[in-house]
Amino acid sequence: MTLLDPVPDPTTGPAPDPATPDTSTWGGRHAHDPTAVRDDDGTYWLFSTDAYADGPVRAGVQVRRSTDLVTWDFHGWALPGVPADGAAWTGAEGLWAPEVVRVGDEWRMYWSASTFGSRTSAIGLAVAPHPSGPWEDRGLVVTSRHDADGPNAIDANVVVDGDRHWMVYGSFFGGIHVLELDPATGGALDSPGPGRPAWGPGWLVARRPRSVEGAIEGAFVLPRPGGGWALVVSYDSLFSTYHVRVGVSDSVTGPYVDRAGRDLRDLDSDPTVVGTPVLAGHRFAGGRTWLAPGHASVLTDGDHQLLVHHVRDGDDPTRHEVQVRRLVWTDDGWPLVSPQPWAGDAESDDVSSWPADVADLAGTWEVVTFEPGAASGVTASRPVEVCADTLTGVRSLGAGRFVRDPAGDGSPSFHAVVFPSRDAVGGRPALSFAGTDDTGRTAFGTRTAG
Known part of the structure; x- marks a missing residue:
């Protein structure tokens, strides 16, 4: 035993590891940067950042499951920790913002490794036969360095456009970029070899000026009804002013414009007006205060689409949890979000x-x-x-x-x-x-x- 080991309690046995808290009552709490998928049996699987409001937590991507997208059971972690290549490149002690997609019979998970305030970062790939695992590390897909201009290699989102696959990624610093992937391997198309990362950056599709610290991240691109694409992205401070905006484009690689026609790469306009807001902190009379909703993904499930995001409790901003809301489209193809959390079986698809x-x-x-x-x-x-x-x-x-x-x-x-x-x-x-x-x-x- 060292001085850093927990001291056993002779009445209860060994003290719990502070990095592995009791998850049995977590439900959807502590889920940050979430993404959800559905397996062939109808079970929903939620993957999220290694985050815990009350202290340290082990690494490996948190996994939850649900039958209704309302009640969640903690399932464990996808990986045993930060994969070796990601840890060596970044020094990360946990994984962020996983993205999970199905390609044929293979499930692919893109994880991010970094540390706060640094863009020495990496996005890696793991694969599995089922969302429950087992997950096998396939190495790095794209990396970035803090001392080099360009995007921060975190927050991956995979977009399939016919025979072409794309990764949308980036956070603060250099903005949001799009990089083409090899559909067969899931790696970057210009990778020097299997498991070896590309040095992006790809196409720039959204950014914000230094006056607001370049605060943009958590991008997700999805097809618009009738053609074209919509970019869903989060702005501002993770802890208080986080909120979701959108833009649309004819191409995955942009340019994306907001409802007023402003380019989401615009650095000259007032940075508070670029992008069309669809979800932000709010409170309905008699209800809870929902603070800093964001880092949204979209689950297409049968006849409906759902925005999956995290949100904080306005009475205790350190507490974050997953929330799901219906996503709808206007007659002219703009994505909007329900004011009400998804209610599972109580919702109608008719x-x-x-x-x-x-x-x-x-x-x-x-x-x-x-x-x-x-x-x-x-x-x-x-x-x-x-x-x-x-x-x-x-x-x-x-x-x-x-x-x-x-x-x-x-x-x-x-x-x-x-x-x-x-x-x-x-x-x-x-x-x-x-x-x-x-x-x-x-x-x-x-x-x-x-």
Whole structure:
């Protein structure tokens, strides 16, 4: 025994290892930078950063499982620790932001190794026959150095576009980049050999200026209905002002623009207005304060898509947990997010039940609005009475899609999706909406009476 070993308690046996806390009651708590997949049996598997709000935790990528995306059971760790090549390159003591994808019969996990404040980082690859493992290390995919300009090699997201595979990656420092992968191996297309990393950087698709510390990370790219791509990305401080913005492009490699047409690589505009906000800190009347939601991935599960992200408790910001929300698309192809957490079996995939008549929207709604230049704080909901006069100029496009045409006062058009949900505050079925206008102002809300 050394001075660093825990001292045994003669009444209870050896003291627990502080790096391996009791995970039996964790559920979805302590899940940071999450991504979810579904296996052939219908079980959901969640992979997340080696994080624990109460202290140190062992390395190897946390794994949870669920049957409904609401209740999670801790399953263990995917790997025995930081793979040797990643540890040697970065000095990392844990793994961050895993990305798990299925390619044929093989499951591929891209893990990140780094230390806070450094861009001497690496993204590596492990493979398995099933999300539960066993996972086999396949070496490094891309690396970066702190003393070299370019992207930080963390936060991988894999995009499949026909026969071509891409990795979207990067964080702070050099912004978000896209690197092409070899579909057969999962490694970088320009890798000098199996398990040997590429020295990126690929195509730059999003960045922010030094005035805001280049605060952009956790990118995820997904196809838009009808063609093209959407980039979902997190802005600002991980601990307080974190929030999610989006842009769209005709190509995986960009350029991505926001609702107002601003390029997400723009360093000249006000950095608080570039990118269209879709999820930020908020509080509905009578409910919890959700702080700093972000680092989102998207799970496509049958007929619906779900945004999987972490969020903090506004009353105890050190506490983070996984949260899942429905992702919807406006009539003109912009991704938006439900105001309500996913309720599992209580949710309906029957699109025929989504409202199609403007008159169905009348009632009292609790609404949260995210202004592009002020989306990083906590926004409280406000009650909005919707009546016949309010609905003037609103048209139904069917299947829950609505548009309010520009008014004579010069106000922009507003595109919204209205859908059934479960009100987490009221504990009952409800209607919810998410919408955005042509300036990049977004809003979501839930009807509380009608």
